[in-house]
Amino acid sequence: MSVVITNPPRVPGATLEAYSGIGVATAHEAQGRTGLLASTMRPIYAGAKAIGTAVTVSLPPCDNWMVHVAAEQCKPGDILVVSPTSPSDAGYFGELLASSLISRGVVGLVIEAGCRDVAELTKMGFPVWSRAVSAQGTVKETLGSVNVPLVCAGQLIQPGDLILADDDGVVVIPRLRADAVLVLSRQREVKEEGVRARLQTGELGLDIYGMREALAKKGLVYRDAGPG
Amino acid sequence: MSVVITNPPRVPGATLEAYSGIGVATAHEAQGRTGLLASTMRPIYAGAKAIGTAVTVSLPPCDNWMVHVAAEQCKPGDILVVSPTSPSDAGYFGELLASSLISRGVVGLVIEAGCRDVAELTKMGFPVWSRAVSAQGTVKETLGSVNVPLVCAGQLIQPGDLILADDDGVVVIPRLRADAVLVLSRQREVKEEGVRARLQTGELGLDIYGMREALAKKGLVYRDAGPG
Amino acid sequence: MSVVITNPPRVPGATLEAYSGIGVATAHEAQGRTGLLASTMRPIYAGAKAIGTAVTVSLPPCDNWMVHVAAEQCKPGDILVVSPTSPSDAGYFGELLASSLISRGVVGLVIEAGCRDVAELTKMGFPVWSRAVSAQGTVKETLGSVNVPLVCAGQLIQPGDLILADDDGVVVIPRLRADAVLVLSRQREVKEEGVRARLQTGELGLDIYGMREALAKKGLVYRDAGPG
Amino acid sequence: MSVVITNPPRVPGATLEAYSGIGVATAHEAQGRTGLLASTMRPIYAGAKAIGTAVTVSLPPCDNWMVHVAAEQCKPGDILVVSPTSPSDAGYFGELLASSLISRGVVGLVIEAGCRDVAELTKMGFPVWSRAVSAQGTVKETLGSVNVPLVCAGQLIQPGDLILADDDGVVVIPRLRADAVLVLSRQREVKEEGVRARLQTGELGLDIYGMREALAKKGLVYRDAGPG
Amino acid sequence: MSVVITNPPRVPGATLEAYSGIGVATAHEAQGRTGLLASTMRPIYAGAKAIGTAVTVSLPPCDNWMVHVAAEQCKPGDILVVSPTSPSDAGYFGELLASSLISRGVVGLVIEAGCRDVAELTKMGFPVWSRAVSAQGTVKETLGSVNVPLVCAGQLIQPGDLILADDDGVVVIPRLRADAVLVLSRQREVKEEGVRARLQTGELGLDIYGMREALAKKGLVYRDAGPG
Amino acid sequence: MSVVITNPPRVPGATLEAYSGIGVATAHEAQGRTGLLASTMRPIYAGAKAIGTAVTVSLPPCDNWMVHVAAEQCKPGDILVVSPTSPSDAGYFGELLASSLISRGVVGLVIEAGCRDVAELTKMGFPVWSRAVSAQGTVKETLGSVNVPLVCAGQLIQPGDLILADDDGVVVIPRLRADAVLVLSRQREVKEEGVRARLQTGELGLDIYGMREALAKKGLVYRDAGPG
Numbered sequence A, B, C, D, E, F: 001m002s003v004v005i006t007n008p009p010r011v012p013g014a015t016l017e018a019y020s021g022i023g024v025a026t027a028h029e030a031q032g033r034t035g036l037l038a039s040t041m042r043p044i045y046a047g048a049k050a051i052g053t054a055v056t057v058s059l060p061p062c063d064n065w066m067v068h069v070a071a072e073q074c075k076p077g078d079i080l081v082v083s084p085t086s087p088s089d090a091g092y093f094g095e096l097l098a099s100s101l102i103s104r105g106v107v108g109l110v111i112e113a114g115c116r117d118v119a120e121l122t123k124m125g126f127p128v129w130s131r132a133v134s135a136q137g138t139v140k141e142t143l144g145s146v147n148v149p150l151v152c153a154g155q156l157i158q159p160g161d162l163i164l165a166d167d168d169g170v171v172v173i174p175r176l177r178a179d180a181v182l183v184l185s186r187q188r189e190v191k192e193e194g195v196r197a198r199l200q201t202g203e204l205g206l207d208i209y210g211m212r213e214a215l216a217k218k219g220l221v222y223r224d225a226g227p228g
Helices: A013-018 A024-030 A065-073 A095-103 A118-124 A175-200 A212-218 B013-018 B024-030 B065-073 B095-103 B118-124 B175-200 B212-218 C013-018 C024-030 C065-073 C095-103 C118-124 C175-200 C212-218 D013-018 D024-030 D065-073 D095-103 D118-124 D175-200 D212-218 E013-018 E024-030 E065-073 E095-103 E118-124 E175-200 E212-218 F013-018 F024-030 F065-073 F095-103 F118-124 F175-200 F212-218
Strands: A003-006 A050-059 A078-084 A108-115 A128-133 A150-152 A155-157 A162-166 A169-173 A221-224 B003-006 B050-059 B078-084 B108-115 B128-133 B150-152 B155-157 B162-166 B169-173 B221-224 C003-006 C050-059 C078-084 C108-115 C128-133 C150-152 C155-157 C162-166 C169-173 C221-224 D003-006 D050-059 D078-084 D108-115 D128-133 D150-152 D155-157 D162-166 D169-173 D221-224 E003-006 E050-059 E078-084 E108-115 E128-133 E150-152 E155-157 E162-166 E169-173 E221-224 F003-006 F050-059 F078-084 F108-115 F128-133 F150-152 F155-157 F162-166 F169-173 F221-224
Touching (some): A024 A162, A050 A065, A050 A150, A078 A150, A095 B175, A108 A162, A169 A175, A175 C095, B003 B065, B024 B162, B024 B169, B050 B065, B078 B150, B108 B162, C024 C169, C024 C175, C065 C095, C078 C150, D003 D065, D013 D050, D013 D175, D024 D162, D024 D169, D050 D065, D050 D150, D065 D095, E024 E162, E024 E169, E024 E175, E050 E065, E065 E078, E065 E095, E095 E118, E155 E169, E169 E175, E175 F095, F013 F175, F024 F162, F050 F065, F078 F162, F095 F118
Parallel strands (some): B050 B078, C078 C108, D078 D108, D108 D128, D221 E003, E050 E078, E078 E108, F050 F078, F108 F128
Antiparallel strands (some): A050 A162, A150 A155, A162 A169, C162 C169, D162 D169, E150 E155, E162 E169
């Protein structure tokens, strides 16, 4: 059955704002190395970055009708998350749809398929993470669903989940864990700041993390190369 | 048999000029969603754009001898379209060949293989669409053909056909359809302009395109998420 | 057995400096079209360039412990060359490790796997050639080896070998051949300069390289297209 | 957190038996074209077939420790469903583990990674669907989880769900829908039997399904080729 | 425009019969190493073999409506050749359609996409060459064309062309060249028979083909390994 | 420089015979999980198996001239190991060359490229491990080398090394380690036999390998699913 779920609960805006400055790699580590979408999902331009709440779209391959349906369900701060029901690299999304989404306050698109109008989207500053760039058109014939649980690029995404995306890829943080992961992300950042300062002065990770004993215990051997 | 066809009829320069401003996605749609090369064909730098007439080169894998032969057949406004007879990602093309082509007025290269000297080509502003970047050298041992019909990245290309290429990929427009597709592309642009303006004000595609009835007829159901 | 070889002989710094200005494509050609790593190895930003001596790291898949071990073995002018013992696209390397390497004078990383913190690495100007970008974390559980002979992206790399990397990819030049290949690379550049000048004036490669006779002998046929 | 959920509810054995004779393609269609794992999941031998209840295993890449943990949780009629937390083609599973699983009544393995001992597994008649065959060993260092919800090859699988696998691939049928999908699958089979008989006598799908009018309405044109 | 071309001229049945015993590799060599479809096109079972005349089907991705339309155009000795207008691995074809085609005398299917019911097709002895096996269903919504020129797996195929397919892949032989290529294929077979007999007695290709002089001229050097 | 090294030292025949019965997975484990070629290297028929000494062939892409040169260097018990200098899937090898190799006592082929005449090779029982099957022909124009160190499918192979290949893939065992790895392989087999017997009776790996304590220490938690 094709269904549109309206008004799913979302991670609140204050939490989204608080995530500003947290990178994908940090959040992924902070939530126990989970939630990262496949590395085939790449931004269409360098420096792309987005934080938002997922509006999910499950649609038939090579058919983008449901993206129009989903646009109506979008609110400021949302990120559209789109996955076809079978693999496809066609271009489901371009600048017209981006114009529509921008006017509704949507901050980005994550699509396990292709997008087009890359030059225009770049100019508009509308970030997209996709597995392909393709001008290949799609039809508007068959229904799908909006705001249902979705597997996108190997991860389960629920409507309202927090999506964080940057040059390193895309990570999903389940809605009810968003605050906890935020705390852990910040802790991680603070810790890394200290480590970074020490590394920059030439101190070694071997010493900062106290790895030497464990390495020796595992049997690591050092041997001089001798004369070349 | 290896053959070089000289002076094939080409899309006239006036038509090429008239295509300025038409994007790959638009032209592909305008000619009925046909002619798009595989999405594995990517520009070597962002913002690359070219409009020209195809000089086709069929050559043996890992052998770029025929590119030199093809250079002589090029005229101002041409785009070289190269495809090896079996798959290859070697680097058939670099800045020396680009220098030669530029001096003859060639405006770009489309190659279903690899190219190299990407930094130099970028500086020279010579756009290339390829499926790989590779410094791997090629030999000059075996003949191929120039200006014969060619399958490149999944599309049939005839010498003299119009090639349009930008950040979204590469589309071929058959020579005798170039004027008709131009008209349809412009109509499409005019129509899209009107739609864009409405979308930017927040009007929905659902309403602009009048989709609501069709969706309901197909059985689309709306359901409120209820309390989270 | 897991072993760290200390102080392997390296290509001397003077040779590294002398390579400045030589591109990957040129050096690859100069050493007889050998040594080029697979074209899947791409720079994380356009314009990346590095010349250095290889510190090799063989490590278990999805485990970056040995990168910390390797950092201690690095000297100014080195390039870290990392390959997991089975294929992996996880993110073994980020800006913290880059901070550490930079403080030791390391000039780049070549990794047949993934890296992360791409935005930060770009800002820091630390060039990385990898086959993937991924935020996926790795563990620190199992030993590997440092400065042992390594197959990376299809090429055998010995510690101390010269690594040259730019937008076209990565080439390895065996330590004891570095001076000879330098001479050959320069000869090639001088020769190409002459050819380039002639090509830019519109002279054809067919004539500069004297190819016409050989093409005719192989049986190349020219035929006019006739009326369209 | 790493957790092993014991005794999840499972599709009952009677239902499993009732599915005997239903193919993957039929069940996938019957449940509305959902639930099919990616086509990269291939059986290790032709004619492989399995029906069972999922015991899910989420494990770190290149580490098969949790498969041993999962073995203890298996009951007769189960199928082990394994997915690493980041992509991997190593060989997590061989004939020793198969011996263990067979002794517990397990009827097959679905793994989004590699398996080995293919010749022995074939002789034993233990069917495996994997995305790779590889002898590459794995370690036993890091925990994962058993019987948690799992994304495997693009589909969400819950412990206890019904897994159907044959030469066409693997489909998951959610536990609570297993009976309903069975009814629909049988209806489909009955209907197909009638159609098959008519097709075998030369009657056309065009007529059996009454497609001619719809095709004409869409504008399909017939034109004779004329003289060759 | 969607069009069905009826009764295209075909390679005559006598020629098809005469090709019996000619393999794909031989025919591909005999016509100058042209016409081979991409090596991604694999038979669904070992030992598959087919010789027939192409009925071509261009259809939208994930939509198999036109296969039903094409069935009506098939005559005994035909092979259906199917390619979607954008890349797809869904399962467009199964045993029901095979039943229909068999009843019309069709001898095989070549599809640049997926097929399903592999176990049944194997039992029926209906050979299929495809780039994927997938149970993923397709829709019946959008028109395509039958018996138009088609690019399939990188080769241009015209309706009525001769298609030869076996364990080595698929080759297309243009209709008007079928007789000439047959002669060349047989000559090749005769020649190879003689060579085979000599090779089996231990004579070397180096001597049979008289390669030694050419190798020496190119500068091949022999050097004894010396003591190990 | 192109060179043929004659009479490299080889693993002695007695050692080859002693390896009979040892599988690829076992030998790979026995030598510390090293030496396994990429899992893209697949046998052309199920049940293929070969043990032999490497004659290595480095050749230009899409050029099989050096295979003929290499044939002369082969002795009974050898396996030809072929790798082009840049990636290629063309068909370098077919039944004629197999006839030649068989007459010289060669027991198999490992090629990081394509082979053809798969049906005939299967009938002849000549096993081939390749990364593709392709009828695509190659030329005989450019030299390469025989019996030089070679990187094939990611592993360094020296002439005379032991090659073991079966359904699980291909492993190389350095010549001077062949006896030591044999001993370790047998020890491993003996140990596995004991484990297998216990597993078959239903005993768990958890207990046989004594894993429970380590798992608990790492923090593995068991939790009952509760009512469904």
